[in-house]
Each structure stands twice: as structure tokens, then as C-alpha cells.
Amino acid sequence: MTRRQFPLFFFITCCGFDIVRSTICGACQVEPLPLFLNKRVSVGVHWTKTTSSRAECAAHCSHFHSIRSFGYKGSTGECVAYTEPLTTPADTTYVGETGFNMFSTCASVNHFGSCVTSADCTAAQTTCNEGLCVCNIMHVYSHGSCVQGCSMFGTGFTTFKNKNIDNHNDKIITNVETAETCMSLCIAEEDFLCVTADYAHTANGCILSSTTWYEAPSASHLDSTNFDVIIRNCA
Structure with missing residues (x-):
């Protein structure tokens, strides 16, 4: 890929x-x-x-x-x-x-079953996110496991609402109407390997980053009602 x-x-x-x-x-x-x-x-x-x-x-x-x-x-x-x-x-x-x-619709493959709370998610490094067990925000999905580090990134994503990664803005794109478009822009980016994106749903903005969430310092991990963070999974 x-x-x-x-x-x-x-x-x-x-x-x-x-x-x-x-x-x-x-x-x-x-x-x-x-x-x-x-x-x-x-x-x-x-x-x-x-x-x-x-x-x-x-x-x-x-x-x-x-x-x-x-x-x-x-x-x-x-x-x-x-x-x-x-x-x-x-x-x-x-x-x-x-x-x-x-x-x-097609069932996404990057989850570990349904849940009500994170206590329902028994796989290592998983959390409950919008009713499904997924890799927690400090990890990425890779072939049924949650890891830190991908040899190659794929086209799948995990989204966490009301989060954004600060001070790692490699490219800012305006007039992006959907989070899906922001994902496609991340995949298509040619100047650097995009692995994280922040979608500003209140302002239709898409911020692309070459830094993974787990690589960024904790001071860059922000809660925000204006953004959703989009984490790219491994291939």
C-alpha cells in the first residue's frame, strides 16, 4: 500500500x-x-x-x-x-x-465486539467507543491486535470524538465537509505519511499529521468539542 x-x-x-x-x-x-x-x-x-x-x-x-x-x-x-x-x-x-x-451495511473489521462500557472489552489495550470495543487511543489496530508501530499503514481508521492532537499540524485543509473526506485526504497525502487527522466538524477543517497519538507528548493530547481525532490503522 x-x-x-x-x-x-x-x-x-x-x-x-x-x-x-x-x-x-x-x-x-x-x-x-x-x-x-x-x-x-x-x-x-x-x-x-x-x-x-x-x-x-x-x-x-x-x-x-x-x-x-x-x-x-x-x-x-x-x-x-x-x-x-x-x-x-x-x-x-x-x-x-x-x-x-x-x-x-458492511461490518467494520477493526473492532473486538460490542460493549456498553470499557469493562466489556477484554482484549488487551481496548476500550469501548460508540458501542464497539476498539483499540484505545494510544494504540492502532493491526490484524486483530492493538499495537504501537506499523510497518505499513492501511486505509482503515478509528475515530475518537472530542479529541485532537495539538502542535503537530503538517497540513491544514479548509472546506472539508465530512470526516470521510478528511480520511481520504490523509490516505492521498503525497508530501508526508499521514497517520493522524483532526476533523474540525464545527468549521469543516481537516488537519493532517505525520505524528501518531502515542508519539506525541501528553501536553498535545487535548479534549475539544470542536474536533474528532482520526487514527489510521495498520495495513
């Missing part, structure tokens, strides 16, 4: 379902949720974008370990990512909307 490569997505339609194969989540089958036909869920929205197909929508969702489902409207290409797990319409809030349907 070179620093210039973008995540790869391959879409195959078979028997009415989409098979999504990507460098993020491997291969998975995207299935409709029949109880949510012509229903738009109103809670747990992570982001909204326009895509060319529901398979592309599912592949974009695979960037985020917190996304549990997505909604897609074929007539407009509207793709909505949700953090709320879906069971039945009675257990969530929704409005009726013709042509807007809910689907399962």
Missing part, C-alpha cells in the same frame, strides 16, 4: 442484492431491511451524501466503525449513514417516505 492509493471499492449486483468488496471491510452482502421499506429513520444520523448506487453508499459507510445501517433513495442517490442499530420500527423513530429504504 503506497501513500498515494485510495480505498478501492468493487460493486457486484446479484439476485437483487449488492456484494461490496473494499479494502476497508473485505466482502459483504448488503441486504434490505424489509420492515423499513419506504421508511426514513429520524435518529442516529451520522452523515448524508449523494452516491451513484446503494453499493457505493455501503462502501462509504464502511469507513466508520460506528455505522450500523444506512438509508438509500434510488431516485436521488441520497445516502444516509446511521449509528443506531435497527430492530423494528416500533423501537425507533421514523417517517414514511416512498422510495427511501433502510439496509444493513
